[in-house]
Every structure is written in structure tokens, then in C-alpha cells.
Amino acid sequence: MADRETQRAAVIAAVERVADRMTAEKTYLTELDSAIGDADHGANMARGFEAVREKIADADADADPGDLVKTVGVTLISEVGGASGPLYGGSIMSASTELADGITAESSVAFAEAYLAKVKDRGGAELGAKTMVDALTPAVHTYKKSIETDDLPPLEALAKAVDAAERGVNYTVPLRAQKGRASYLGWRSVGHQDPGATSTLFIMEELLATAEE
Amino acid sequence: MADRETQRAAVIAAVERVADRMTAEKTYLTELDSAIGDADHGANMARGFEAVREKIADADADADPGDLVKTVGVTLISEVGGASGPLYGGSIMSASTELADGITAESSVAFAEAYLAKVKDRGGAELGAKTMVDALTPAVHTYKKSIETDDLPPLEALAKAVDAAERGVNYTVPLRAQKGRASYLGWRSVGHQDPGATSTLFIMEELLATAEE
Amino acid sequence: MKKLINEPGDVVDEMLDGMVAAYPDRLRRLDGNEVLVRSDAPVAGKVGIVSGGGSGHEPTHAGYIGDGMLDGAAAGEIFTSPTADQLDAMIQACDAGEGVLCVVKNYEGDVMNFDTAGEMAGMEDVDVEQVVVNDDVAVEDSLYTSGRRGVCGTILVHKVAGAKAAEGADLAEVKRVAEKVIDNVGTMGMALTSCVTPEKGEPTFDLGEDEIELGIGIHGEPGTERTDVMSADEITDHLTQNVLDDLDLDAGQEVVTIVNGMGGTPLSELFVVNRRLQQLMHDHGLETYDAWVGDYMTSLDMMGCSITVCAVDDELKDLLDAPADTPALKV
Amino acid sequence: MKKLINEPGDVVDEMLDGMVAAYPDRLRRLDGNEVLVRSDAPVAGKVGIVSGGGSGHEPTHAGYIGDGMLDGAAAGEIFTSPTADQLDAMIQACDAGEGVLCVVKNYEGDVMNFDTAGEMAGMEDVDVEQVVVNDDVAVEDSLYTSGRRGVCGTILVHKVAGAKAAEGADLAEVKRVAEKVIDNVGTMGMALTSCVTPEKGEPTFDLGEDEIELGIGIHGEPGTERTDVMSADEITDHLTQNVLDDLDLDAGQEVVTIVNGMGGTPLSELFVVNRRLQQLMHDHGLETYDAWVGDYMTSLDMMGCSITVCAVDDELKDLLDAPADTPALKV
Ligand SMILES: Nc1ncnc2c1ncn2[C@@H]1O[C@H](COP(=O)(O)OP(=O)(O)O)[C@@H](O)[C@H]1O
Ligand SMILES: Nc1ncnc2c1ncn2[C@@H]1O[C@H](COP(=O)(O)OP(=O)(O)O)[C@@H](O)[C@H]1O
Ligand SMILES: [Mg+2]
Ligand SMILES: [Mg+2]
Ligand SMILES: [Mg+2]
Ligand SMILES: [Mg+2]
Structure with a gap:
């Protein structure tokens, strides 16, 4: 892929983009969380990524790209709280070890797989439980297949993954929640879009936009 | 005036009318008390006179008319509370002694004067303090003059007194309150009609209607 | 309006029963009255401290009944001071012969009804004293208003008077400390x-x-x-x-x-x-x-x-x- | 919306300072954390009892800090469970060597963050146990939901565990009585x-x-x-x-x-x-x-x-x- 400096710059650019996006979507995500949760997902994500933006700006100039990604995770853990804090933060932190030797097509697949595994492990949600897992799983599957089987360039693979995540987000609407606060609503959760799946899609969209630049 | 039985019947009829009226005006009186008080004058008056209605229905068949009036006062004291309970109830109770020998034109003037004096004594409000005293004073003055100086029949005197009370009620609107809860509002009380003056007028209107029957 | 009530006219009555149900060892309701007193009232050898006023201020008043504070509290209708006969019943139930201090908030209704009740209890030979709390600085205190209202400072008066009475002080002493709070x-x-x-x-x-x-x-x-x-x-x-x-x-x-x-x-x-x-x-x-x-x-x-x-x-x-x-x- | 606040993002921070200002002898804020602990924490010879979760439930959680109840409480953002590092700091500040019981309400966020904090504190040789309160009968408790929520019954768990710890019981005993409440x-x-x-x-x-x-x-x-x-x-x-x-x-x-x-x-x-x-x-x-x-x-x-x-x-x-x-x- 690109050299270390380009990789570092890409991580920083992605962080900026995601932070902008979360702040812009704060009200919308909170709106989604009001319907089936406790009206804080937007505030949680915006607070978390604004903190990440600051931390990354202060990061050591010779930190590896993988270290930067780890910082993203650690910062989210200590700033977000709630369910999304450990799920996003903990999983990014733990998956970041896959990027120790730099960000390549292969290592990005490994990162994605490790990240998905950690989210499922931490949260215990299976597919169809109406959580972020529903957006994440098709995205990771699609990305892996596009790179490893179809030999597509990472940018195209990522575009397909975003597309898959979007289907996952839409898929959460008609489901009954089985995990997260939405599960307390029982059948009343049907017909609403999952906030965490939605923020997962937004992050991926920003990763794609960063890659396209 | 009329015989003892007619007097008794008149008191009972008046109580019925006043109770009906207070219940009908409950919302309106409370509305007035919301603007410059604590939104309970309608409930207080309706509760009080509904209790009076019951008490009078149970009253001894050979109670004097004056005793019946005393019962009205005692019942209001023990049912209304607030400022209006002691003012209405205590003053009626104490003035009822003027009716010991029956209800005549003269004794009704004496009752009215004693009632006004007691209200002023208990509450300490002068004219123009934006209270029931502002409706009561012109009504009592007019009644006394109509009977004692102009020799009008009681029915006509009462009609003039009602008219005077109405002017008193209207007079309360532009005044700044100096007594009662409305006084807490300072200048903000200006422009609102006093609830107690209004209920005083309503009672007098019903006394007039009873007398007309 | 949505409220956790049954009929609006029953709120005070049901609230009082619900309080007694919560504190059966502490509180007793005077028969046929909207008055709660300590279950052991009157407390021998102690000046009684009573308060009361309209309901709607909970935990005021009855929430402060107990050792070191009030002996009784009368609950009027919502925002309407209790009637004199209820106040009289309360004063008498809280008098152990040492007299009773009435802590009154400065509203005309409260003052007039407590005045009457004091006279009634006085006729039964109860030694009754009254303090009038008027801590609300928002209201101008002048001859041309009904004076400052009694509001949250009343709780401190309850506390101080109750503590003094618990020490065994006489009525005049209890009244003195209550007035010290009011002045400050x-x-x-x-x-x-x-x-x-x-x-x-x-x-x-x-x-x-x-x-x-x-x-x-x-x-x-x-x-x-x-x-x-x-x-x-x-x-x-x-x-x-x-x-x-x-x-x-x-x-x-x-x-x-x-x-x-x-x-x-x-x-x-x-x-x-x-x-x-x-x-x-x-x-x-x-x-x-x-x-x-x-x-x-x-x-x-x-x-x-x-x-x-x-x-x-x-x-x-x-x-x-x-x-x-x-x-x-x-x- | 009208609220008695300054900036929405400052409510938790300012509330905690306002609590310490109200109870300076009882409560202490951990430097740089949204955590309150007893001013004398850790209490020698006693198992520590800690709780925490999102803010907005006051007096839960910090209102229950004191003799016979909690040693520490972590305050997340409004309705957002605290982060694992805050919980870890709290656990360590409340450990006097006898171990710490974490009273957790069954929300995925709380459970995940407390789990992580327990691991972190465990690495520092703190003996950490956890009980998860799930008293909300409105939610079906099945493999296909995240289980019943922890709600008001938690206060009884705090009370019972705190009392047992105050007796000097060991961590296992304290945990046992906490679970007895949860079961009932x-x-x-x-x-x-x-x-x-x-x-x-x-x-x-x-x-x-x-x-x-x-x-x-x-x-x-x-x-x-x-x-x-x-x-x-x-x-x-x-x-x-x-x-x-x-x-x-x-x-x-x-x-x-x-x-x-x-x-x-x-x-x-x-x-x-x-x-x-x-x-x-x-x-x-x-x-x-x-x-x-x-x-x-x-x-x-x-x-x-x-x-x-x-x-x-x-x-x-x-x-x-x-x-x-x-x-x-x-x-
Ligand atoms: N057990 C779980 N597994 C996977 N995702 C989960 C789980 N619980 C919650 N989530 C995700 O977290 C999102 C809610 O995040 P957020 O509102 O920030 O936290 P909280 O639910 O604590 O308020 C949900 O929309 C869902 O996607
Ligand atoms: N000191 C007073 N003198 C004469 N009338 C008064 C006095 N205080 C109050 N009132 C009358 O009582 C009315 C209010 O009665 P009400 O609402 O039933 O009692 P409260 O003020 O205790 O809520 C006022 O509108 C006024 O006419
Ligand atoms: Mg949420
Ligand atoms: Mg009123
Ligand atoms: Mg009132
Ligand atoms: Mg939350």
C-alpha cells in the first residue's frame, strides 16, 4: 500500500472526517436512540470522536499508524462509556494489533475480522439481534471476499463494504431487538432503525471518503 | 317581613341557589384566582357551599332562621379553610346573632353591617386593597341607605346593593392589591379582577334571585 | 393533566392514609380529621410543636413529625390552609400540659385560622403560643401588603423549636429560639x-x-x-x-x-x-x-x-x- | 426545554462539585474523575462496596455513599454508563485490602465497563467481585433479550451489602447477602x-x-x-x-x-x-x-x-x- 507517512496522514484524515460526521449526525443518532433507547447515542459518539480528534492531534509524530488506531480505541474507551464505548473502543483497540506492520490490503482484512469478532464476543449479539453487528457483519464479509477472492483494489472493496453495511442498517428496521436497550421494548422495537448500526455505516462512509481522496 | 316558616324556606332556598351558583362558577372563580392567587377559590367556595347545602338539609326542623344562618357560617368555617373560610364563615357566624329575632328589613341591615365589620376586622383590609371588602362595602352602604333613608322595599334595596357590588367588583380590576395573595404580585396584580369580590357579588345575586321568587 | 391520583377531591385524604401506611409506628391520624400527629402524642413533659397549612408542599408538613421536630401537622386542601376546628383538634392532641407552639407561615388564611384555633384551644385551657414565619424576601414587607410570605425557612424553625422542646425547655424558651431563626x-x-x-x-x-x-x-x-x-x-x-x-x-x-x-x-x-x-x-x-x-x-x-x-x-x-x-x- | 443548568455538557461535573460542596465532610471527588468516594476511603478492615452508572438517577448513586452503604460511586454522563478507567479508579480508591464488591445494574454498557474495570483492578491485585441486579419484571428474561434491567431494587442491594460489609464480613459473605436480595x-x-x-x-x-x-x-x-x-x-x-x-x-x-x-x-x-x-x-x-x-x-x-x-x-x-x-x- 502506501508508505508510513501516507498511512499516518490517512488515519489522521479519517479521524477528522469521522469526528466531523459524528458531530454533524449527533441529533440524528440521538433521534434514533430516542425511539428505542435512551437518547444518548449521538452525544456519546460525538463526545468520543471529538476527544479522539484532540488526542490524535497531540499524538507523537513518530507513532506508527497502528499505534494511532490503538489511540483511537483507547480514547473511545475512556470517553464514551455506555454500551458503545466498550464495543467501539475496546474492539478497535484490540484489533489494532493487526496493523502493527502497517496498513495493507491484507492487514486491513485482518483488522476488520478481528474487530467484528471482538464486538460479537464483548456484546454477545448474534446476527439479527438488531445491533451494530448487523451492519458490521455483511460489511466485513463483503470486504474480505472482495479483496481475497475477487482481488479487487481496496478502494473498490471498501465501496462494496459500505454498500453492504447500508443493507445491514436497513435490515435492522424490521427486526425485533434481542440485545441492547431496544430489547426492553420487545415487539415495539420493530420498525425502528438501530442507532449503533447507523453510526457504524457513517464511520465506514467516512473511511471510504478518506480513501477516495 | 314574612313568618318564621317563610323565612326558613327562604334561607334554605338561598342556600340551594348559592350552592348551585358556586358549583357552576367553580372554574371561573379558580381562573380568576390563578391569575393573581393560587387557583383554589372556586374549589374552596364550591366545596364550602356544597357542605352547607347538606348541613342545612339535615338541620333541625324547628331551628330558627337565624340558627340556620349561623349553621351556614359554622359549616363554612369548618369546610373551606384558606382566607375565604374564616372571612366568609366567621363573619356570617358572628353576624347571625343580629337575626335572632327573625329576618326583617331592619335586622337584615344590622346583619349586613355586622358582617362587613367582621370581615374588615378579621382581614384588616381597607377599601381599595383589592379584596372582597371592595364589593361588600358599597353593597352594604347602598342597602342601608336604601332601607333606612329612602324607605325602599327590601327587594328593591337588594337590587341596588347588587348593582353596587358589581361596581365594586369592576373597581378591583385596576387596583394594586394590598391584602391577600394577590398582594405578593405587587404591580402585576393591576388589571385583574379579585376572586373574593366576585364570589361576594355572586352570592348577592343569588340572594336577590331568591327574594324575587 | 396526568397525575397519580384517583379523584382530585380525595388526594389529601388518601395521601394521609398512605403516609400512615408507610410509617404506622410513627404517625397517627386524628379520627375524622386531616391531621397527623406522633403516634405517642402528647409527649409527657414536653412542649408540643405543631405546624400546618395547605397540602401540596410535601414532605412539609407531616414529613417532619417525629422526635426532635413536630408533634403534629394539619393538612388543608391543596394550597388551602386547614380550618380552625382541625387546627384546634391538633393543638389539643399535642398538648401534654406544657403548652403548644404553633409554627405558622405568614399567609392570611393560615394566620386567621390559627388565630381562631388558638382561641378555641385557649378556652380549653391549653397554653398556646404562635410564631409567624415570613422569610420570603421577594415580597415587600409594609403596612400596605399582607407582609412577607413564610416559605422554606420554616423548616429551620421546625427543627430548632423541635430540638429546644425535646430538651425540655418551656414554652417561652421554645418560642424565643423559633423567633431567633425567623429574625435571621x-x-x-x-x-x-x-x-x-x-x-x-x-x-x-x-x-x-x-x-x-x-x-x-x-x-x-x-x-x-x-x-x-x-x-x-x-x-x-x-x-x-x-x-x-x-x-x-x-x-x-x-x-x-x-x-x-x-x-x-x-x-x-x-x-x-x-x-x-x-x-x-x-x-x-x-x-x-x-x-x-x-x-x-x-x-x-x-x-x-x-x-x-x-x-x-x-x-x-x-x-x-x-x-x-x-x-x-x-x- | 428549561432546566437549572449551565451547559448541558457540564451538568455531571458541576453536580458532583455541588455535592461535595454540600457534604464536604462526607464526600471526596477523585482527581480528574467523575467519581465520588467516602472522604475516608478506603476504610481499613472493611470490604469496599461500589456502584455506578449513568447520571440522572439522583440521589442514586452518590447519595448513598456513607457509613453502612457505599464507599464509592461513579457517575457517567446522563444515562451513559461510566467508562472502565473511571470505574477502575473508583475500585482502587475503595480497596483497603479486603476486596471490593461492585453492584452493577444489568445494562450491557454497565456490565461491559464494570467487567473491564474489574479486570484492570484485578491486575493491580484488587480482589474484585461483582453482582448484577436485574429486578425489573417488565422485561422478559430470556436468552433472546439482554435480560431484565436493574432498577430500584438496587438500593436494597446497596443497603444490605453495605451493612454486611460494615459488620466486617468478608467479600464472599457480602456478595452472598447481596445476591440474596437480588434473588428476592x-x-x-x-x-x-x-x-x-x-x-x-x-x-x-x-x-x-x-x-x-x-x-x-x-x-x-x-x-x-x-x-x-x-x-x-x-x-x-x-x-x-x-x-x-x-x-x-x-x-x-x-x-x-x-x-x-x-x-x-x-x-x-x-x-x-x-x-x-x-x-x-x-x-x-x-x-x-x-x-x-x-x-x-x-x-x-x-x-x-x-x-x-x-x-x-x-x-x-x-x-x-x-x-x-x-x-x-x-x-
Ligand atoms: N450487546 C450488544 N452487542 C452489539 N451491539 C450492541 C449491544 N448493545 C448495544 N449495542 C449497540 O449499541 C448501540 C447503543 O449505543 P449507545 O446508545 O451509545 O449506548 P447505550 O445503549 O448504553 O445507551 C445500539 O444501537 C446497538 O447498535
Ligand atoms: N385580608 C383580607 N381581607 C379581605 N379579603 C381577603 C383578605 N385576604 C384575602 N381575601 C379575599 O379572599 C380571596 C381569596 O380566597 P381564597 O382563594 O379562597 O383563599 P386563599 O387566598 O387562602 O387561597 C381574595 O380574592 C380576597 O377577596
Ligand atoms: Mg443509548
Ligand atoms: Mg386562593
Ligand atoms: Mg389557597
Ligand atoms: Mg446510554
Whole structure:
């Protein structure tokens, strides 16, 4: 892929983009969380990524790209709280070890797989439980297949993954929640879009936009 | 005036009318008390006179008319509370002694004067303090003059007194309150009609209607 | 209007039964009255301390019945002072022969009904004294108004008088310390929203989304002034300044402060107010001996708060620190 | 939205400072953390009891810090569980070498963050145990949900675990009694209105003037069912029946009951509910050992209540009666 400096710059650019996006979507995500949760997902994500933006700006100039990604995770853990804090933060932190030797097509697949595994492990949600897992799983599957089987360039693979995540987000609407606060609503959760799946899609969209630049 | 039985019947009829009226005006009186008080004058008056209605229905068949009036006062004291309970109830109770020998034109003037004096004594409000005293004073003055100086029949005197009370009620609107809860509002009380003056007028209107029957 | 009630006219009656059901060992309801007393009233050898007024201020009044505070509390209809005969029944039930102190809040209705009750009980040879609390600095105290209202400072009067009575002091002594509090306390309140009484079922006054009321009492009556919304710090500054202007304390004076919730205010917000209040005490060179934060004297579901400052000397500090064991306050 | 706050993002921070300003002798804030601990933490020779979760439930959690209850409480953002590093700091500050019991309410966020914190503190050789409270009977407890929520019954767990720790019991014993409460307690709540979070500034859910929500939690999340308005008695019947169906108690069983206000409910209404609740206990042949009424575990300014029933044996009765000295609960 690109050299270390380009990789570092890409991580920083992605962080900026995601932070902008979360702040812009704060009200919308909170709106989604009001319907089936406790009206804080937007505030949680915006607070978390604004903190990440600051931390990354202060990061050591010779930190590896993988270290930067780890910082993203650690910062989210200590700033977000709630369910999304450990799920996003903990999983990014733990998956970041896959990027120790730099960000390549292969290592990005490994990162994605490790990240998905950690989210499922931490949260215990299976597919169809109406959580972020529903957006994440098709995205990771699609990305892996596009790179490893179809030999597509990472940018195209990522575009397909975003597309898959979007289907996952839409898929959460008609489901009954089985995990997260939405599960307390029982059948009343049907017909609403999952906030965490939605923020997962937004992050991926920003990763794609960063890659396209 | 009329015989003892007619007097008794008149008191009972008046109580019925006043109770009906207070219940009908409950919302309106409370509305007035919301603007410059604590939104309970309608409930207080309706509760009080509904209790009076019951008490009078149970009253001894050979109670004097004056005793019946005393019962009205005692019942209001023990049912209304607030400022209006002691003012209405205590003053009626104490003035009822003027009716010991029956209800005549003269004794009704004496009752009215004693009632006004007691209200002023208990509450300490002068004219123009934006209270029931502002409706009561012109009504009592007019009644006394109509009977004692102009020799009008009681029915006509009462009609003039009602008219005077109405002017008193209207007079309360532009005044700044100096007594009662409305006084807490300072200048903000200006422009609102006093609830107690209004209920005083309503009672007098019903006394007039009873007398007309 | 949505409320956790059955019939609006039954709220006070059912509330009192529900209180007795919660504290059967502590509270007893006087037969046929809307009056609660200590289950062991009258307490031999002790001056009785009673209070009362309209309902809607819970835990005031009955929540403060117990060792070291009140012997009895009369509950009028919502925001309507109790009738004289109920007050009389309460006074008599709380007299063990040492006399009874009535703690009255300065409202004409309360004062008139307590006056009458005092006369009635006096005819039964009960030694009755009265103190009238008028701590609300928002109302001008002049011959041309009905005077300052009694509001949250009343709780401190209950506490101090109750503690003195528990020591075995006589009626005159108990009255003296109650009046010492009254002379040294000031309060001012504000509302973000009006309350809704069960009978009316709608807000007593309408407040716009950008407006607040300053100088409210505790009966849902509108305040002395309506202003634009302000931040918690600005509101705290305003209320505190008015109270301190009234009290005119010397630097170094020890004080007890109360941030009182009006009933619908989250406790978290009261602590936000207390943070600023204590900064102000410090800035004014006043020493906070104790800071109370909570719902002590409410207006049903009103959102808002009041701030009370009371200058204390060693005697008042001791009496405030003396034990109290009531449903709403334990020391 | 009108609130007694400054900036929405500062509420938790300023609330914590305001609490310390109210109880400077009792509470201490951990530097740079949104964590309060007893001023004398860690208490030598005693197992530490800690709790925590999102803010907005005041007096939960920090209001229960003190002798006989909690040693520390972590305050997340409003309705957002605290981060693992804050919880870790709290656990370490409350460990005097006897270990720490974490009282966790069953929300995925709380559980995940406490799990991580437990691992972190474990690495520093702190003996950490956890109990997860899940008393909300409104939520089906199955493999296909995230399980029942932890709500107001948590207060009883704090009380019992705190009392046992104060006796000097070891961590295993403290955990055992905490679990005894968890096994014997059930709660169900309802809302007349939604709460308004400072960040969102509008009701989390819209309820019509004729509608109420049954089976709500304590985070402003909508309930399990929306129905027409009911009277206080009907609501009490419904909530109580669901709790009793779940607990399935024998006649003659002694219980402790809680009528808990959601924050915006006047205390008078909670007593109206308690009146009916105690009639129901009687009708079901249950013996109320103690009846609590008040705001213990709130949802900001939400109007509504929850009803908790806990079956108690002699051991639990003794622990509930043991002394506690905290800002919000004194026994
Ligand atoms: N057990 C879980 N597994 C996977 N995702 C979950 C789980 N619980 C919650 N989530 C995700 O977290 C989102 C909610 O995040 P957020 O609102 O920030 O936290 P909280 O639920 O603690 O308020 C949900 O929309 C869902 O996608
Ligand atoms: N001191 C007073 N003297 C004469 N009338 C008074 C006085 N105080 C109050 N009132 C009358 O009582 C009325 C209010 O009665 P009500 O609302 O029933 O009692 P409260 O003020 O205790 O709520 C006022 O409108 C006024 O007319
Ligand atoms: Mg949420
Ligand atoms: Mg009134
Ligand atoms: Mg009144
Ligand atoms: Mg949350």
C-alpha cells in the first residue's frame, strides 16, 4: 500500500472526517436512540470522536499508524462509556494489533475480522439481534471476499463494504431487538432503525471518503 | 317581613341557589384566582357551599332562621379553610346573632353591617386593597341607605346593593392589591379582577334571585 | 393533566392514609380529621410543636413529625390552609400540659385560622403560643401588603423549636429560639414552570418556553417578576443577592444554606445550584456551617428552586445539630 | 426545554462539585474523575462496596455513599454508563485490602465497563467481585433479550451489602447477602411523562395527554406497553400484580416495599400509591415489614413511579435495619 507517512496522514484524515460526521449526525443518532433507547447515542459518539480528534492531534509524530488506531480505541474507551464505548473502543483497540506492520490490503482484512469478532464476543449479539453487528457483519464479509477472492483494489472493496453495511442498517428496521436497550421494548422495537448500526455505516462512509481522496 | 316558616324556606332556598351558583362558577372563580392567587377559590367556595347545602338539609326542623344562618357560617368555617373560610364563615357566624329575632328589613341591615365589620376586622383590609371588602362595602352602604333613608322595599334595596357590588367588583380590576395573595404580585396584580369580590357579588345575586321568587 | 391520583377531591385524604401506611409506628391520624400527629402524642413533659397549612408542599408538613421536630401537622386542601376546628383538634392532641407552639407561615388564611384555633384551644385551657414565619424576601414587607410570605425557612424553625422542646425547655424558651431563626433567615424562589393543581388540572400560570418567574411563593402563585430564561449560575446569583441584601450579614458570619427543590426539579440540578451558591458564600466571606440540598418545601410538580440563608450562632448550631428522627429529616 | 443548568455538557461535573460542596465532610471527588468516594476511603478492615452508572438517577448513586452503604460511586454522563478507567479508579480508591464488591445494574454498557474495570483492578491485585441486579419484571428474561434491567431494587442491594460489609464480613459473605436480595426482589415502573435529557432538550418519547407508559426503565426509554390513562389505584394494581406474579410469594411472607418516584412526581402522589399498595399487600396475605416511599432511583424529571417488593427473612431484616448514614438515606 502506501508508505508510513501516507498511512499516518490517512488515519489522521479519517479521524477528522469521522469526528466531523459524528458531530454533524449527533441529533440524528440521538433521534434514533430516542425511539428505542435512551437518547444518548449521538452525544456519546460525538463526545468520543471529538476527544479522539484532540488526542490524535497531540499524538507523537513518530507513532506508527497502528499505534494511532490503538489511540483511537483507547480514547473511545475512556470517553464514551455506555454500551458503545466498550464495543467501539475496546474492539478497535484490540484489533489494532493487526496493523502493527502497517496498513495493507491484507492487514486491513485482518483488522476488520478481528474487530467484528471482538464486538460479537464483548456484546454477545448474534446476527439479527438488531445491533451494530448487523451492519458490521455483511460489511466485513463483503470486504474480505472482495479483496481475497475477487482481488479487487481496496478502494473498490471498501465501496462494496459500505454498500453492504447500508443493507445491514436497513435490515435492522424490521427486526425485533434481542440485545441492547431496544430489547426492553420487545415487539415495539420493530420498525425502528438501530442507532449503533447507523453510526457504524457513517464511520465506514467516512473511511471510504478518506480513501477516495 | 314574612313568618318564621317563610323565612326558613327562604334561607334554605338561598342556600340551594348559592350552592348551585358556586358549583357552576367553580372554574371561573379558580381562573380568576390563578391569575393573581393560587387557583383554589372556586374549589374552596364550591366545596364550602356544597357542605352547607347538606348541613342545612339535615338541620333541625324547628331551628330558627337565624340558627340556620349561623349553621351556614359554622359549616363554612369548618369546610373551606384558606382566607375565604374564616372571612366568609366567621363573619356570617358572628353576624347571625343580629337575626335572632327573625329576618326583617331592619335586622337584615344590622346583619349586613355586622358582617362587613367582621370581615374588615378579621382581614384588616381597607377599601381599595383589592379584596372582597371592595364589593361588600358599597353593597352594604347602598342597602342601608336604601332601607333606612329612602324607605325602599327590601327587594328593591337588594337590587341596588347588587348593582353596587358589581361596581365594586369592576373597581378591583385596576387596583394594586394590598391584602391577600394577590398582594405578593405587587404591580402585576393591576388589571385583574379579585376572586373574593366576585364570589361576594355572586352570592348577592343569588340572594336577590331568591327574594324575587 | 396526568397525575397519580384517583379523584382530585380525595388526594389529601388518601395521601394521609398512605403516609400512615408507610410509617404506622410513627404517625397517627386524628379520627375524622386531616391531621397527623406522633403516634405517642402528647409527649409527657414536653412542649408540643405543631405546624400546618395547605397540602401540596410535601414532605412539609407531616414529613417532619417525629422526635426532635413536630408533634403534629394539619393538612388543608391543596394550597388551602386547614380550618380552625382541625387546627384546634391538633393543638389539643399535642398538648401534654406544657403548652403548644404553633409554627405558622405568614399567609392570611393560615394566620386567621390559627388565630381562631388558638382561641378555641385557649378556652380549653391549653397554653398556646404562635410564631409567624415570613422569610420570603421577594415580597415587600409594609403596612400596605399582607407582609412577607413564610416559605422554606420554616423548616429551620421546625427543627430548632423541635430540638429546644425535646430538651425540655418551656414554652417561652421554645418560642424565643423559633423567633431567633425567623429574625435571621431569608429565602427567595423561582420557577421554570408552573405547578398543576389536581382540582384545576392545568398550569396555574402560563410561562413561555423562554420565560421564568422570579419571586414565586410555594402556592403556584405567579412571582413578582417574569424574565427571560437564565443559566443556573445567573439564577443562583440573582436569588442569593436578594437574600443577602435583605439579611445584610457581616463577613465571617456562619450560615446554614438550603437549596430547596419545588417538587419537579431533578436533584442533579439542585446540586448544580448549590455549587454556585457555595462559591458565592465564599466570595461574600460567609462561612457555610451546613448546606442542605433537596426537596423540603415544594409546590406540587413545579420546576424551580428556592435559596435560603440563615445566620446561625452557637445556640442555633447546637439546635440544628441535635437529633431529629422524622420521615423526611434525620439528624 | 428549561432546566437549572449551565451547559448541558457540564451538568455531571458541576453536580458532583455541588455535592461535595454540600457534604464536604462526607464526600471526596477523585482527581480528574467523575467519581465520588467516602472522604475516608478506603476504610481499613472493611470490604469496599461500589456502584455506578449513568447520571440522572439522583440521589442514586452518590447519595448513598456513607457509613453502612457505599464507599464509592461513579457517575457517567446522563444515562451513559461510566467508562472502565473511571470505574477502575473508583475500585482502587475503595480497596483497603479486603476486596471490593461492585453492584452493577444489568445494562450491557454497565456490565461491559464494570467487567473491564474489574479486570484492570484485578491486575493491580484488587480482589474484585461483582453482582448484577436485574429486578425489573417488565422485561422478559430470556436468552433472546439482554435480560431484565436493574432498577430500584438496587438500593436494597446497596443497603444490605453495605451493612454486611460494615459488620466486617468478608467479600464472599457480602456478595452472598447481596445476591440474596437480588434473588428476592422485583420491580415494575410506569411513566406519565417522558423525561427530558439536557443534551436532547426534548422529551425522549412523546406521550399523548391520555396515554401512559407501563414497564419503563430508568433511562427514559419507552416502556413495554402504552395504555390509556388510569387512576392511581389501577396503576398500582397493575404494577403490583406483575411484581407479585414474578415473585410468587407464600401467604404470610414478610416484605419490604418501595414506592419510588421518577423525579418529577409530587411526594403526595407517591403516598396515594402507597395507600393502595399496602391494601394489596394485606389482600395478598403479605406482611409489610417496612414501606419506603420517596425518590430513590429517578429518571431526571420524569413523572411516574415504580413499585418494588422484596421478600425478607431475619437476616435481611437485620441488615436493612442496621445503621446507615448517607446524604440520601439514614437509618
Ligand atoms: N450487546 C450488544 N452487542 C452489539 N451491539 C450492541 C449491544 N448493545 C448495544 N449495542 C449497540 O449499541 C448501540 C447503543 O449505543 P449507545 O446508545 O451509545 O449506548 P447505550 O445503549 O448504553 O445507551 C445500539 O444501537 C446497538 O447498535
Ligand atoms: N385580608 C383580607 N381581607 C379581605 N379579603 C381577603 C383578605 N385576604 C384575602 N381575601 C379575599 O379572599 C380571596 C381569596 O380566597 P381564597 O382563594 O379562597 O383563599 P386563599 O387566598 O387562602 O387561597 C381574595 O380574592 C380576597 O377577596
Ligand atoms: Mg443509548
Ligand atoms: Mg386562593
Ligand atoms: Mg389557597
Ligand atoms: Mg446510554
